[in-house]
Amino acid sequence: MSTRKRIDSEATAESLHSAAIHLLRRLRHADAASGLNSARLSALSVIVFAGPITLGRLADAEQVRPPTMTRIVNALAAKSLVTKTASASDRRTIHLSATMKGKRLLLQARRRRIRSLARQIAILSPHEQKTLHRAVAILNSLAARPVTL
Amino acid sequence: MSTRKRIDSEATAESLHSAAIHLLRRLRHADAASGLNSARLSALSVIVFAGPITLGRLADAEQVRPPTMTRIVNALAAKSLVTKTASASDRRTIHLSATMKGKRLLLQARRRRIRSLARQIAILSPHEQKTLHRAVAILNSLAARPVTL
DNA sequence: TCCTTTTTATTAGCTCAGCTAATGATCTAT
DNA sequence: ATAGATCATTAGCTGAGCTAATAAAAAGGA
Numbered sequence: 001m002s003t004r005k006r007i008d009s010e011a012t013a014e015s016l017h018s019a020a021i022h023l024l025r026r027l028r029h030a031d032a033a034s035g036l037n038s039a040r041l042s043a044l045s046v047i048v049f050a051g052p053i054t055l056g057r058l059a060d061a062e063q064v065r066p067p068t069m070t071r072i073v074n075a076l077a078a079k080s081l082v083t084k085t086a087s088a089s090d091r092r093t094i095h096l097s098a099t100m101k102g103k104r105l106l107l108q109a110r111r112r113r114i115r116s117l118a119r120q121i122a123i124l125s126p127h128e129q130k131t132l133h134r135a136v137a138i139l140n141s142l143a144a145r146p147v148t149l
Numbered sequence: 150m151s152t153r154k155r156i157d158s159e160a161t162a163e164s165l166h167s168a169a170i171h172l173l174r175r176l177r178h179a180d181a182a183s184g185l186n187s188a189r190l191s192a193l194s195v196i197v198f199a200g201p202i203t204l205g206r207l208a209d210a211e212q213v214r215p216p217t218m219t220r221i222v223n224a225l226a227a228k229s230l231v232t233k234t235a236s237a238s239d240r241r242t243i244h245l246s247a248t249m250k251g252k253r254l255l256l257q258a259r260r261r262r263i264r265s266l267a268r269q270i271a272i273l274s275p276h277e278q279k280t281l282h283r284a285v286a287i288l289n290s291l292a293a294r295p296v297t298l
Numbered sequence: 299t300c301c302t303t304t305t306t307a308t309t310a311g312c313t314c315a316g317c318t319a320a321t322g323a324t325c326t327a328t
Numbered sequence: 329a330t331a332g333a334t335c336a337t338t339a340g341c342t343g344a345g346c347t348a349a350t351a352a353a354a355a356g357g358a
Contacts, residue, residue, distance in 0.1 A: 011282070012267070012270055012278065012281055012282045012285060013262075013263040013264075013266035013267040013270055014259070014263050015285040015286065015288075015289050016172070016266060016270075016281070016285045017172075017176060017262060017263065017266060018191070018194075018289060019169075019285050019288040019289050020168075020169040020172045020173050020176075021173065021187060021191050022212065023165070023166075023169045023288065024169050024170065024173060025211070025212040025213070026212065027166060027169075028316085037316095037342095037343075037344085038170060039343085039344060039345095040343095042167070042170050045167075054306080054307095055306075055307065055308095056305090056306060056307075062174070063171060063174040063175065064174070064344090064345075064346095065345075065346065065347085066306075066307060066308080067307085067308070067309080067310095067345085067346080067347085068344065068345055068346075069307095070307065070308060070309090071343080071344080071345095072343095072344080074308095075343085090305095090306085090353075090354070091352080091353060091354085092305065092306040092307070092352065092353045092354070093305095093306060093307080093353095094306090094307075110163070113162075113166065114162040114163050114166070115162075117162035117165060117166060118161070118162040120291050121161055121162055121165075121291075123291070124287060124291075128287050129161065131280060131283045131284050131287060132161055132165070132284045132287055132288070133160070133161045134280050134284070135280050135281045135283070135284030135285070136161060136164040136165045136168050136284070137164065138273060138277050138280060138281055139164075139168040139172065139281070140164050140167060140168050140171075142269055142270075142272070142273075177345080181346095186313095186314075186315085186345095188314085188315060188316095189314095203335080203336095204335075204336065204337095205334090205335060205336080213315085213316075213317095214316075214317065214318085215335075215336065215337085216316085216317075216318085216336085216337070216338080216339095217315065217316055217317075218336095219336065219337060219338090220314080220315080220316095220337095221314095221315080223337095224314085239324075239325070239334095239335085240323080240324060240325085241323065241324045241325070241334065241335045241336070242324095242334095242335060242336080243335090243336075
């Protein structure tokens, strides 16, 4: 029973891993149209939806080191998609906010990206779609947890 | 109904996208122990399991341009994980095969990577695991299809 | 209060993935 | 025999990711 269960977990893990790799590679093409790549879109998305946020917290959310996030954010700032403002209470930290342009661009890019994915998903049967829908909810609840690896 | 369905597809797509990004970021850490990153492991995996394969076909399988694959393969060859041999019938092409060392390394790396994922998955309820298992099968059937984007 | 320690972000410097454009080498077809 | 197509590589770029070192600000203890 225990053995049986572990084998299933590993098979699932294996195929999940492969799926994730190929999924992201396909999405690169859709993302290209926005002028932003997936790392930047993902960061911008957090800034847009998680309101003003410090660089450190954003790096944590994106599971990336601060220097990496500094560069991503600088690229976004150079395109006037986000603004960096020093915090009044703690001047070591900066608050990142999306500009109107940033919000608009994100929503457009997201539509493109999501639509290209959705087009694939739409091929599936309603039942398969339901399964997928439930599965990604589960995955994202995992991703939201503190790193247990 | 049609609208309803499309909205669901997009929501699923959205959250699938985010899940894939964060999943791969977590796996980077597990992969680090092998000395190979996910692009190289993925390529090596195809070479190991899809037998001798040409560079072009491997690039297609990995959804990457030939120059990118040349470099990945060269790195693998430099570590004696794969061998490149000119085809007898068409000397423009090369046949890529995994060495014993390559096969061994892949299997070990895969165990580590998969185990770290499986550890996360094991937290889930049996029912959640079943859902996930079915969903990744669906995803991989999508990935296997010719690009419909 | 002053000095040390801790925290936050940045800079510097590296590896490596991804791309396009240009080349070289071989095959194919006229 | 030669012109065109195909396969891989090289060159040269952008950008993600890392660690180590630095700067600047906050927090805390003597």
